[in-house]
Amino acid sequence: MTRPTSRDVAGAAGVSQATVSLVLGDKWRGRVSERTAALVREAAADLGYRPNLAARNLRLGSTRTALLVVPALTNEFFARVYTGAARVAAEHGFGVVLYPSPDGTGPARDPFASARAALDGVIASSMAAAALDAIGGDDLPLVMLDSDPAAPGPAAHVNLDMPDGVRQTAHHLLDFGHRDFLHLASAVDTWTFHIRARALAELLDTTARLRTVRSALTVDAARTAMESALADPATRPTAVVCDDDILAAGACKAARRLGLRIPEDLSVTGIDDLALATAVEPELTTVRLPAEHVGEQGMRALLTVLDGSPWTAPDLPVELVVRGSTGPAPTP
Structure with missing residues:
Protein backbone atom coordinates (compact mmCIF):
# COMPACT_ATOMS: atom_id res chain seq x y z
CA MET A 1 0.00 0.00 0.00
CA THR A 2 1.37 3.43 -1.00
CA ARG A 3 2.07 5.74 1.92
CA PRO A 4 -0.13 8.89 1.78
CA THR A 5 1.64 12.19 1.14
CA SER A 6 0.95 15.78 2.07
CA ARG A 7 -0.32 16.24 -1.51
CA ASP A 8 -2.95 13.54 -0.85
CA VAL A 9 -4.01 15.33 2.34
CA ALA A 10 -4.20 18.64 0.49
CA GLY A 11 -6.40 17.09 -2.21
CA ALA A 12 -8.71 15.45 0.31
CA ALA A 13 -9.11 18.67 2.32
CA GLY A 14 -9.34 20.93 -0.73
CA VAL A 15 -6.40 23.10 0.32
CA SER A 16 -2.80 23.74 -0.74
CA GLN A 17 0.19 21.70 0.44
CA ALA A 18 1.47 24.84 2.14
CA THR A 19 -1.69 24.94 4.23
CA VAL A 20 -1.23 21.28 5.16
CA SER A 21 2.32 22.06 6.32
CA LEU A 22 1.12 24.98 8.42
CA VAL A 23 -1.63 22.97 10.10
CA LEU A 24 0.33 19.77 10.76
CA GLY A 25 3.36 21.82 11.84
CA ASP A 26 1.09 23.60 14.36
CA LYS A 27 1.85 27.01 12.83
CA TRP A 28 -1.59 27.76 11.41
CA ARG A 29 -2.98 30.14 14.04
CA GLY A 30 -3.56 33.59 12.61
CA ARG A 31 -2.88 32.30 9.10
CA VAL A 32 -5.53 29.59 8.58
CA SER A 33 -9.10 29.44 9.89
CA GLU A 34 -10.01 26.96 12.58
CA ARG A 35 -12.48 25.32 10.17
CA THR A 36 -9.74 24.77 7.57
CA ALA A 37 -7.34 23.45 10.19
CA ALA A 38 -9.99 20.97 11.33
CA LEU A 39 -10.53 19.82 7.73
CA VAL A 40 -6.80 19.23 7.27
CA ARG A 41 -6.49 17.25 10.49
CA GLU A 42 -9.55 15.18 9.63
CA ALA A 43 -8.22 14.40 6.14
CA ALA A 44 -4.82 13.42 7.56
CA ALA A 45 -6.46 11.13 10.11
CA ASP A 46 -8.71 9.49 7.49
CA LEU A 47 -5.77 8.83 5.18
CA GLY A 48 -3.47 7.66 8.00
CA TYR A 49 -0.94 10.33 7.04
CA ARG A 50 2.17 10.77 9.20
CA PRO A 51 4.58 13.65 8.49
CA ASN A 52 8.16 12.79 7.54
CA LEU A 53 9.90 14.09 10.66
CA ALA A 54 13.37 13.45 9.30
CA ALA A 55 12.72 15.66 6.26
CA ARG A 56 11.04 18.29 8.43
CA ASN A 57 14.01 18.38 10.78
CA LEU A 58 16.39 18.85 7.87
CA ARG A 59 14.35 21.79 6.61
CA LEU A 60 14.27 23.38 10.04
CA ASP A 161 28.19 20.10 45.56
CA MET A 162 31.02 17.62 45.96
CA PRO A 163 33.05 19.72 48.44
CA ASP A 164 30.06 19.69 50.79
CA GLY A 165 29.78 15.91 50.47
CA VAL A 166 33.42 15.53 51.46
CA ARG A 167 32.93 17.94 54.36
CA GLN A 168 29.90 15.99 55.61
CA THR A 169 31.98 12.81 55.51
CA ALA A 170 34.98 14.32 57.30
CA HIS A 171 32.88 15.91 60.05
CA HIS A 172 31.08 12.59 60.60
CA LEU A 173 34.40 10.81 61.09
CA LEU A 174 35.90 13.59 63.21
CA ASP A 175 32.86 13.44 65.48
CA PHE A 176 33.64 9.75 65.95
CA GLY A 177 37.10 10.70 67.18
CA HIS A 178 39.11 9.81 64.07
CA ARG A 179 42.32 11.77 63.64
CA ASP A 180 44.32 9.51 61.30
CA PHE A 181 42.87 9.51 57.78
CA LEU A 182 43.75 7.89 54.47
CA HIS A 183 42.28 9.23 51.24
CA LEU A 184 41.85 6.42 48.70
CA ALA A 185 41.79 8.68 45.64
CA SER A 186 40.85 7.92 42.06
CA ALA A 187 43.80 7.88 39.67
CA VAL A 188 41.60 9.50 36.99
CA ASP A 189 42.93 13.00 36.33
CA THR A 190 39.74 15.06 36.30
CA TRP A 191 38.29 18.10 38.07
CA THR A 192 35.66 16.26 40.08
CA PHE A 193 38.29 14.19 41.87
CA HIS A 194 40.63 17.15 42.28
CA ILE A 195 38.03 19.15 44.20
CA ARG A 196 37.28 16.18 46.48
CA ALA A 197 40.96 15.94 47.39
CA ARG A 198 41.24 19.67 47.92
CA ALA A 199 38.15 19.86 50.14
CA LEU A 200 39.39 16.98 52.30
CA ALA A 201 42.91 18.37 52.64
CA GLU A 202 41.67 21.84 53.56
CA LEU A 203 39.30 20.53 56.21
CA LEU A 204 41.79 18.17 57.85
CA ASP A 205 44.78 20.49 57.54
CA THR A 206 44.92 21.40 61.25
CA THR A 207 42.68 18.75 62.79
CA ALA A 208 44.02 15.37 61.64
CA ARG A 209 46.73 13.49 59.77
CA LEU A 210 46.02 12.74 56.11
CA ARG A 211 47.77 10.41 53.70
CA THR A 212 46.75 9.80 50.08
CA VAL A 213 46.90 6.59 48.04
CA ARG A 214 45.74 6.50 44.41
CA SER A 215 44.03 3.66 42.61
CA ALA A 216 42.40 2.82 39.31
CA LEU A 217 38.60 2.71 39.53
CA THR A 218 38.22 -1.02 40.05
CA VAL A 219 37.61 -3.14 43.14
CA ASP A 220 40.74 -5.23 42.55
CA ALA A 221 43.02 -2.22 42.06
CA ALA A 222 41.63 -0.60 45.21
CA ARG A 223 42.08 -3.82 47.20
CA THR A 224 45.71 -4.13 46.09
CA ALA A 225 46.48 -0.49 46.91
CA MET A 226 44.86 -0.75 50.33
CA GLU A 227 46.56 -4.02 51.27
CA SER A 228 49.88 -2.18 50.92
CA ALA A 229 48.61 0.94 52.72
CA LEU A 230 47.23 -1.01 55.68
CA ALA A 231 50.02 -3.57 56.04
CA ASP A 232 52.10 -1.69 58.63
CA PRO A 233 50.23 -1.27 61.95
CA ALA A 234 52.49 1.67 62.83
CA THR A 235 51.20 3.78 59.92
CA ARG A 236 47.71 2.34 59.66
CA PRO A 237 44.89 4.93 59.56
CA THR A 238 41.66 4.57 61.51
CA ALA A 239 39.47 5.96 58.71
CA VAL A 240 39.57 5.61 54.91
CA VAL A 241 37.74 8.19 52.77
CA CYS A 242 37.24 6.80 49.26
CA ASP A 243 36.47 8.76 46.09
CA ASP A 244 33.64 6.40 45.20
CA ASP A 245 31.83 3.24 46.29
CA ILE A 246 33.83 0.95 44.00
CA LEU A 247 37.08 2.01 45.67
CA ALA A 248 35.40 1.64 49.07
CA ALA A 249 34.44 -1.95 48.25
CA GLY A 250 38.08 -2.68 47.46
CA ALA A 251 39.15 -1.08 50.72
CA CYS A 252 36.73 -3.28 52.66
CA LYS A 253 38.08 -6.41 50.95
CA ALA A 254 41.65 -5.43 51.81
CA ALA A 255 40.72 -4.86 55.45
CA ARG A 256 39.10 -8.27 55.74
CA ARG A 257 42.10 -9.99 54.14
CA LEU A 258 44.32 -8.35 56.75
CA GLY A 259 42.03 -9.45 59.58
CA LEU A 260 40.73 -5.96 60.33
CA ARG A 261 37.15 -5.45 61.47
CA ILE A 262 34.93 -2.75 59.98
CA PRO A 263 34.16 -0.42 61.69
CA GLU A 264 35.79 -1.54 64.97
CA ASP A 265 39.35 -1.34 63.57
CA LEU A 266 38.79 0.75 60.45
CA SER A 267 35.99 3.03 59.24
CA VAL A 268 35.41 3.22 55.48
CA THR A 269 33.33 5.72 53.46
CA GLY A 270 32.42 6.05 49.79
CA ILE A 271 30.75 8.42 47.36
CA ASP A 272 27.84 7.72 44.94
CA ASP A 273 25.48 5.45 46.92
CA LEU A 274 25.41 2.77 44.24
CA ALA A 275 23.54 -0.51 44.77
CA LEU A 276 26.96 -1.84 45.78
CA ALA A 277 26.81 0.26 48.94
CA THR A 278 24.11 -1.94 50.48
CA ALA A 279 25.48 -5.18 48.99
CA VAL A 280 28.65 -5.14 51.10
CA GLU A 281 28.69 -6.12 54.77
CA PRO A 282 28.61 -4.01 56.81
CA GLU A 283 26.69 -1.65 54.55
CA LEU A 284 28.64 1.37 53.36
CA THR A 285 28.46 4.88 54.73
CA THR A 286 28.52 6.99 51.57
CA VAL A 287 27.60 10.31 49.98
CA ARG A 288 24.42 9.94 47.96
CA LEU A 289 24.66 11.66 44.57
CA PRO A 290 21.37 12.42 42.76
CA ASP A 307 16.33 28.39 23.25
CA GLY A 308 18.89 31.21 23.30
CA SER A 309 18.77 31.81 27.05
CA PRO A 310 21.59 31.67 29.62
CA TRP A 311 21.60 28.78 32.09
CA THR A 312 22.15 29.46 35.76
CA ALA A 313 21.47 27.05 38.60
CA PRO A 314 23.05 26.26 41.99
CA ASP A 315 25.08 23.10 42.49
CA LEU A 316 22.92 20.07 43.21
CA PRO A 317 22.95 19.14 46.92
CA VAL A 318 24.36 15.82 48.10
CA GLU A 319 23.69 13.86 51.28
CA LEU A 320 25.79 11.66 53.56
CA VAL A 321 24.02 8.36 54.23
CA VAL A 322 25.35 6.83 57.44
CA ARG A 323 25.45 3.03 57.60
CA GLY A 324 27.45 0.35 59.36
CA SER A 325 30.93 0.88 57.86
CA THR A 326 31.75 3.81 60.15
CA GLY A 327 32.06 3.96 63.92
CA PRO A 328 34.16 5.34 66.78
CA ALA A 329 37.90 5.48 66.30
CA PRO A 330 39.64 2.49 67.91
CA THR A 331 41.43 3.09 71.18
CA PRO A 332 45.22 3.13 70.67
Whole structure:
Protein backbone atom coordinates (compact mmCIF):
# COMPACT_ATOMS: atom_id res chain seq x y z
CA MET A 1 0.00 0.00 0.00
CA THR A 2 1.37 3.43 -1.00
CA ARG A 3 2.07 5.74 1.92
CA PRO A 4 -0.13 8.89 1.78
CA THR A 5 1.64 12.19 1.14
CA SER A 6 0.95 15.78 2.07
CA ARG A 7 -0.32 16.24 -1.51
CA ASP A 8 -2.95 13.54 -0.85
CA VAL A 9 -4.01 15.33 2.34
CA ALA A 10 -4.20 18.64 0.49
CA GLY A 11 -6.40 17.09 -2.21
CA ALA A 12 -8.71 15.45 0.31
CA ALA A 13 -9.11 18.67 2.32
CA GLY A 14 -9.34 20.93 -0.73
CA VAL A 15 -6.40 23.10 0.32
CA SER A 16 -2.80 23.74 -0.74
CA GLN A 17 0.19 21.70 0.44
CA ALA A 18 1.47 24.84 2.14
CA THR A 19 -1.69 24.94 4.23
CA VAL A 20 -1.23 21.28 5.16
CA SER A 21 2.32 22.06 6.32
CA LEU A 22 1.12 24.98 8.42
CA VAL A 23 -1.63 22.97 10.10
CA LEU A 24 0.33 19.77 10.76
CA GLY A 25 3.36 21.82 11.84
CA ASP A 26 1.09 23.60 14.36
CA LYS A 27 1.85 27.01 12.83
CA TRP A 28 -1.59 27.76 11.41
CA ARG A 29 -2.98 30.14 14.04
CA GLY A 30 -3.56 33.59 12.61
CA ARG A 31 -2.88 32.30 9.10
CA VAL A 32 -5.53 29.59 8.58
CA SER A 33 -9.10 29.44 9.89
CA GLU A 34 -10.01 26.96 12.58
CA ARG A 35 -12.48 25.32 10.17
CA THR A 36 -9.74 24.77 7.57
CA ALA A 37 -7.34 23.45 10.19
CA ALA A 38 -9.99 20.97 11.33
CA LEU A 39 -10.53 19.82 7.73
CA VAL A 40 -6.80 19.23 7.27
CA ARG A 41 -6.49 17.25 10.49
CA GLU A 42 -9.55 15.18 9.63
CA ALA A 43 -8.22 14.40 6.14
CA ALA A 44 -4.82 13.42 7.56
CA ALA A 45 -6.46 11.13 10.11
CA ASP A 46 -8.71 9.49 7.49
CA LEU A 47 -5.77 8.83 5.18
CA GLY A 48 -3.47 7.66 8.00
CA TYR A 49 -0.94 10.33 7.04
CA ARG A 50 2.17 10.77 9.20
CA PRO A 51 4.58 13.65 8.49
CA ASN A 52 8.16 12.79 7.54
CA LEU A 53 9.90 14.09 10.66
CA ALA A 54 13.37 13.45 9.30
CA ALA A 55 12.72 15.66 6.26
CA ARG A 56 11.04 18.29 8.43
CA ASN A 57 14.01 18.38 10.78
CA LEU A 58 16.39 18.85 7.87
CA ARG A 59 14.35 21.79 6.61
CA LEU A 60 14.27 23.38 10.04
CA GLY A 61 17.97 22.75 10.70
CA SER A 62 17.20 20.72 13.84
CA THR A 63 17.39 17.02 14.58
CA ARG A 64 15.95 17.24 18.12
CA THR A 65 18.74 14.92 19.17
CA ALA A 66 21.23 15.35 22.02
CA LEU A 67 24.41 13.38 22.57
CA LEU A 68 25.25 12.21 26.10
CA VAL A 69 28.97 11.48 26.51
CA VAL A 70 29.82 9.24 29.48
CA PRO A 71 32.82 7.10 30.48
CA ALA A 72 30.95 3.78 30.44
CA LEU A 73 27.45 2.44 30.97
CA THR A 74 28.82 -0.37 33.12
CA ASN A 75 28.92 2.27 35.87
CA GLU A 76 25.50 2.47 37.50
CA PHE A 77 25.86 6.21 38.15
CA PHE A 78 26.04 7.09 34.45
CA ALA A 79 23.19 4.76 33.57
CA ARG A 80 21.06 6.77 36.01
CA VAL A 81 22.30 10.05 34.50
CA TYR A 82 21.05 8.81 31.12
CA THR A 83 17.67 7.89 32.62
CA GLY A 84 17.20 11.43 33.90
CA ALA A 85 18.34 13.07 30.67
CA ALA A 86 16.14 10.84 28.51
CA ARG A 87 13.10 11.54 30.69
CA VAL A 88 13.35 15.32 30.25
CA ALA A 89 14.27 14.96 26.57
CA ALA A 90 11.15 12.88 25.88
CA GLU A 91 8.97 15.53 27.50
CA HIS A 92 10.25 18.02 24.90
CA GLY A 93 10.23 15.75 21.84
CA PHE A 94 13.97 15.14 21.93
CA GLY A 95 15.97 11.92 21.79
CA VAL A 96 19.24 11.18 23.58
CA VAL A 97 22.04 9.22 21.90
CA LEU A 98 24.65 7.65 24.19
CA TYR A 99 28.35 7.84 23.47
CA PRO A 100 30.18 5.61 25.98
CA SER A 101 33.87 4.86 25.99
CA PRO A 102 34.62 1.15 25.38
CA ASP A 103 37.15 0.96 28.22
CA GLY A 104 35.61 3.61 30.44
CA THR A 105 38.51 6.04 30.15
CA GLY A 106 39.33 6.90 26.53
CA PRO A 107 37.16 8.09 23.64
CA ALA A 108 35.11 5.77 21.46
CA ARG A 109 35.21 5.97 17.66
CA ASP A 110 33.18 8.88 16.31
CA PRO A 111 29.75 7.44 15.31
CA PHE A 112 28.80 10.50 13.24
CA ALA A 113 29.98 11.54 9.80
CA SER A 114 29.04 15.06 10.81
CA ALA A 115 28.11 15.89 14.38
CA ARG A 116 26.75 19.25 13.29
CA ALA A 117 24.25 17.57 10.93
CA ALA A 118 23.28 14.76 13.30
CA LEU A 119 22.99 16.59 16.63
CA ASP A 120 21.53 19.69 18.24
CA GLY A 121 23.86 19.65 21.24
CA VAL A 122 26.11 17.65 23.56
CA ILE A 123 25.97 16.83 27.27
CA ALA A 124 29.26 15.44 28.55
CA SER A 125 30.67 14.13 31.81
CA SER A 126 34.02 15.63 32.74
CA MET A 127 35.30 12.06 33.11
CA ALA A 128 34.78 11.54 29.37
CA ALA A 129 35.89 14.96 28.14
CA ALA A 130 38.61 13.42 25.95
CA ALA A 131 35.89 11.91 23.77
CA LEU A 132 34.77 15.39 22.68
CA ASP A 133 37.82 15.68 20.42
CA ALA A 134 36.67 12.68 18.41
CA ILE A 135 33.13 13.94 17.90
CA GLY A 136 34.17 16.98 15.90
CA GLY A 137 31.23 19.12 17.00
CA ASP A 138 33.16 22.16 18.22
CA ASP A 139 30.37 24.51 17.17
CA LEU A 140 27.63 22.54 18.95
CA PRO A 141 26.19 23.78 22.25
CA LEU A 142 27.97 21.90 25.04
CA VAL A 143 26.78 21.26 28.60
CA MET A 144 29.43 19.85 30.93
CA LEU A 145 28.52 17.70 33.94
CA ASP A 146 30.60 17.76 37.12
CA SER A 147 33.31 19.96 35.65
CA ASP A 148 35.24 23.15 36.36
CA PRO A 149 32.72 26.02 36.12
CA ALA A 150 35.55 28.45 35.38
CA ALA A 151 36.69 26.53 32.30
CA PRO A 152 36.02 28.36 29.01
CA GLY A 153 34.07 26.72 26.20
CA PRO A 154 30.92 25.04 27.52
CA ALA A 155 27.64 26.89 27.17
CA ALA A 156 26.53 25.64 30.59
CA HIS A 157 27.70 23.62 33.60
CA VAL A 158 25.74 21.27 35.85
CA ASN A 159 27.61 20.42 39.04
CA LEU A 160 27.13 18.53 42.27
CA ASP A 161 28.19 20.10 45.56
CA MET A 162 31.02 17.62 45.96
CA PRO A 163 33.05 19.72 48.44
CA ASP A 164 30.06 19.69 50.79
CA GLY A 165 29.78 15.91 50.47
CA VAL A 166 33.42 15.53 51.46
CA ARG A 167 32.93 17.94 54.36
CA GLN A 168 29.90 15.99 55.61
CA THR A 169 31.98 12.81 55.51
CA ALA A 170 34.98 14.32 57.30
CA HIS A 171 32.88 15.91 60.05
CA HIS A 172 31.08 12.59 60.60
CA LEU A 173 34.40 10.81 61.09
CA LEU A 174 35.90 13.59 63.21
CA ASP A 175 32.86 13.44 65.48
CA PHE A 176 33.64 9.75 65.95
CA GLY A 177 37.10 10.70 67.18
CA HIS A 178 39.11 9.81 64.07
CA ARG A 179 42.32 11.77 63.64
CA ASP A 180 44.32 9.51 61.30
CA PHE A 181 42.87 9.51 57.78
CA LEU A 182 43.75 7.89 54.47
CA HIS A 183 42.28 9.23 51.24
CA LEU A 184 41.85 6.42 48.70
CA ALA A 185 41.79 8.68 45.64
CA SER A 186 40.85 7.92 42.06
CA ALA A 187 43.80 7.88 39.67
CA VAL A 188 41.60 9.50 36.99
CA ASP A 189 42.93 13.00 36.33
CA THR A 190 39.74 15.06 36.30
CA TRP A 191 38.29 18.10 38.07
CA THR A 192 35.66 16.26 40.08
CA PHE A 193 38.29 14.19 41.87
CA HIS A 194 40.63 17.15 42.28
CA ILE A 195 38.03 19.15 44.20
CA ARG A 196 37.28 16.18 46.48
CA ALA A 197 40.96 15.94 47.39
CA ARG A 198 41.24 19.67 47.92
CA ALA A 199 38.15 19.86 50.14
CA LEU A 200 39.39 16.98 52.30
CA ALA A 201 42.91 18.37 52.64
CA GLU A 202 41.67 21.84 53.56
CA LEU A 203 39.30 20.53 56.21
CA LEU A 204 41.79 18.17 57.85
CA ASP A 205 44.78 20.49 57.54
CA THR A 206 44.92 21.40 61.25
CA THR A 207 42.68 18.75 62.79
CA ALA A 208 44.02 15.37 61.64
CA ARG A 209 46.73 13.49 59.77
CA LEU A 210 46.02 12.74 56.11
CA ARG A 211 47.77 10.41 53.70
CA THR A 212 46.75 9.80 50.08
CA VAL A 213 46.90 6.59 48.04
CA ARG A 214 45.74 6.50 44.41
CA SER A 215 44.03 3.66 42.61
CA ALA A 216 42.40 2.82 39.31
CA LEU A 217 38.60 2.71 39.53
CA THR A 218 38.22 -1.02 40.05
CA VAL A 219 37.61 -3.14 43.14
CA ASP A 220 40.74 -5.23 42.55
CA ALA A 221 43.02 -2.22 42.06
CA ALA A 222 41.63 -0.60 45.21
CA ARG A 223 42.08 -3.82 47.20
CA THR A 224 45.71 -4.13 46.09
CA ALA A 225 46.48 -0.49 46.91
CA MET A 226 44.86 -0.75 50.33
CA GLU A 227 46.56 -4.02 51.27
CA SER A 228 49.88 -2.18 50.92
CA ALA A 229 48.61 0.94 52.72
CA LEU A 230 47.23 -1.01 55.68
CA ALA A 231 50.02 -3.57 56.04
CA ASP A 232 52.10 -1.69 58.63
CA PRO A 233 50.23 -1.27 61.95
CA ALA A 234 52.49 1.67 62.83
CA THR A 235 51.20 3.78 59.92
CA ARG A 236 47.71 2.34 59.66
CA PRO A 237 44.89 4.93 59.56
CA THR A 238 41.66 4.57 61.51
CA ALA A 239 39.47 5.96 58.71
CA VAL A 240 39.57 5.61 54.91
CA VAL A 241 37.74 8.19 52.77
CA CYS A 242 37.24 6.80 49.26
CA ASP A 243 36.47 8.76 46.09
CA ASP A 244 33.64 6.40 45.20
CA ASP A 245 31.83 3.24 46.29
CA ILE A 246 33.83 0.95 44.00
CA LEU A 247 37.08 2.01 45.67
CA ALA A 248 35.40 1.64 49.07
CA ALA A 249 34.44 -1.95 48.25
CA GLY A 250 38.08 -2.68 47.46
CA ALA A 251 39.15 -1.08 50.72
CA CYS A 252 36.73 -3.28 52.66
CA LYS A 253 38.08 -6.41 50.95
CA ALA A 254 41.65 -5.43 51.81
CA ALA A 255 40.72 -4.86 55.45
CA ARG A 256 39.10 -8.27 55.74
CA ARG A 257 42.10 -9.99 54.14
CA LEU A 258 44.32 -8.35 56.75
CA GLY A 259 42.03 -9.45 59.58
CA LEU A 260 40.73 -5.96 60.33
CA ARG A 261 37.15 -5.45 61.47
CA ILE A 262 34.93 -2.75 59.98
CA PRO A 263 34.16 -0.42 61.69
CA GLU A 264 35.79 -1.54 64.97
CA ASP A 265 39.35 -1.34 63.57
CA LEU A 266 38.79 0.75 60.45
CA SER A 267 35.99 3.03 59.24
CA VAL A 268 35.41 3.22 55.48
CA THR A 269 33.33 5.72 53.46
CA GLY A 270 32.42 6.05 49.79
CA ILE A 271 30.75 8.42 47.36
CA ASP A 272 27.84 7.72 44.94
CA ASP A 273 25.48 5.45 46.92
CA LEU A 274 25.41 2.77 44.24
CA ALA A 275 23.54 -0.51 44.77
CA LEU A 276 26.96 -1.84 45.78
CA ALA A 277 26.81 0.26 48.94
CA THR A 278 24.11 -1.94 50.48
CA ALA A 279 25.48 -5.18 48.99
CA VAL A 280 28.65 -5.14 51.10
CA GLU A 281 28.69 -6.12 54.77
CA PRO A 282 28.61 -4.01 56.81
CA GLU A 283 26.69 -1.65 54.55
CA LEU A 284 28.64 1.37 53.36
CA THR A 285 28.46 4.88 54.73
CA THR A 286 28.52 6.99 51.57
CA VAL A 287 27.60 10.31 49.98
CA ARG A 288 24.42 9.94 47.96
CA LEU A 289 24.66 11.66 44.57
CA PRO A 290 21.37 12.42 42.76
CA ALA A 291 22.45 10.93 39.44
CA GLU A 292 19.07 11.15 37.72
CA HIS A 293 18.77 14.80 38.72
CA VAL A 294 22.19 15.40 37.14
CA GLY A 295 20.86 14.01 33.85
CA GLU A 296 17.64 15.98 34.14
CA GLN A 297 19.48 19.23 34.84
CA GLY A 298 21.92 18.54 32.02
CA MET A 299 19.08 18.18 29.51
CA ARG A 300 17.22 21.22 30.87
CA ALA A 301 20.41 23.26 30.59
CA LEU A 302 20.86 22.18 26.95
CA LEU A 303 17.24 23.01 26.10
CA THR A 304 17.66 26.42 27.72
CA VAL A 305 20.81 27.12 25.72
CA LEU A 306 19.15 25.96 22.47
CA ASP A 307 16.33 28.39 23.25
CA GLY A 308 18.89 31.21 23.30
CA SER A 309 18.77 31.81 27.05
CA PRO A 310 21.59 31.67 29.62
CA TRP A 311 21.60 28.78 32.09
CA THR A 312 22.15 29.46 35.76
CA ALA A 313 21.47 27.05 38.60
CA PRO A 314 23.05 26.26 41.99
CA ASP A 315 25.08 23.10 42.49
CA LEU A 316 22.92 20.07 43.21
CA PRO A 317 22.95 19.14 46.92
CA VAL A 318 24.36 15.82 48.10
CA GLU A 319 23.69 13.86 51.28
CA LEU A 320 25.79 11.66 53.56
CA VAL A 321 24.02 8.36 54.23
CA VAL A 322 25.35 6.83 57.44
CA ARG A 323 25.45 3.03 57.60
CA GLY A 324 27.45 0.35 59.36
CA SER A 325 30.93 0.88 57.86
CA THR A 326 31.75 3.81 60.15
CA GLY A 327 32.06 3.96 63.92
CA PRO A 328 34.16 5.34 66.78
CA ALA A 329 37.90 5.48 66.30
CA PRO A 330 39.64 2.49 67.91
CA THR A 331 41.43 3.09 71.18
CA PRO A 332 45.22 3.13 70.67
